[in-house]
Amino acid sequence: MNPQPARSLMTIGDVLGLLRPEFPDITISKIRFLESEGLVEPQRSPSGYRKFADADVERLRFVLTAQRDHYLPLRVIRQHLQARDRGENVPPLGPQHPALSTAGAPEPRRPRTLVAADTTAEDPAVRLTRRQLLDGAGIDEALLARLEEYGLVRRAGAHYEGDALNIARAAAALGEYGFEVRHLRAVKAAADRQAGLIEQMVAPQLRRRSRGAHEEAAETAREIAALSVKLHAALVTAGLRESLDR
Numbered sequence: 134m135n136p137q138p139a140r141s142l143m144t145i146g147d148v149l150g151l152l153r154p155e156f157p158d159i160t161i162s163k164i165r166f167l168e169s170e171g172l173v174e175p176q177r178s179p180s181g182y183r184k185f186a187d188a189d190v191e192r193l194r195f196v197l198t199a200q201r202d203h204y205l206p207l208r209v210i211r212q213h214l215q216a217r218d219r220g221e222n223v224p225p226l227g228p229q230h231p232a233l234s235t236a237g238a239p240e241p242r243r244p245r246t247l248v249a250a251d252t253t254a255e256d257p258a259v260r261l262t263r264r265q266l267l268d269g270a271g272i273d274e275a276l277l278a279r280l281e282e283y284g285l286v287r288r289a290g291a292h293y294e295g296d297a298l299n300i301a302r303a304a305a306a307l308g309e310y311g312f313e314v315r316h317l318r319a320v321k322a323a324a325d326r327q328a329g330l331i332e333q334m335v336a337p338q339l340r341r342r343s344r345g346a347h348e349e350a351a352e353t354a355r356e357i358a359a360l361s362v363k364l365h366a367a368l369v370t371a372g373l374r375e376s377l378d379r
Contacts, residue, residue: 142184142186146344146349152194161352165352167196172207260289260295262291270305276308280301280304280314334354335350335353
């Protein structure tokens with residue numbers, strides 16, 4: 134991305150404000166998810182905050198429109214953008230666009246054994262019905278009921294958020310190694326404590342009255358959470374290595 138004058142760049146909160154009139158369901162987490170999928174690459178300020186150019190906003194608008202109006206999966210949108218970035222003559226999206234022939238095809242089911250990237254595979258801003266959650270995670274009603282009973286998965290009204298799908302998939306994968314839902318209560322308790330600590334860290338940002346303070350606090354919280362996950366994984370790996378090497 135070509136550098137632009139700082140005054141022409143926008144915070145993620147500014148971008149949210151620009152896109153929300155056209156896409157009411159857009160959220161900070163949705164924008165960050167699209168970035169993690171490589172569909173937009175904002176610059177970073179010296180302090181690490183995302184800074185978006187006009188071209189980034191237009192790119193996001195294209196992705197959101199392709200999802201909303203043409204029901205295209207992200208892999209198809211990514212291919213279209215990559216072709217456009219290479220300077221290829223790409224036809225506009227529409228009823229005759231060749232990519233639409235694959236838009237209705239179901240995504241291949243992921244193997245039950247998860248890889249690290251699978252924990253962020255689903256957009257947390259997505260809302261799912263109970264049937265969509267069951268089918269997407271490949272679990273039955275009994276397991277979902279236990280996940281709800283132990284508080285690992287919660288409904289928001291009549292729907293579930295995208296995080297529920299990641300949790301259900303991970304719980305199902307762990308079940309194949311002998312883990313029962315009751316064993317995961319300790320993991321849930323540790324996650325709740327970590328979330329509380331992160332909330333304390335970003336509290337000063339939330340108290341600021343400057344424009345975009347709340348969005349920047351939310352972004353900071355998610356970045357701390359990502360680092361915490363990496364630290365947790367490293368500590369568990371180190372602990373296991375010490376234990377198994379004895």
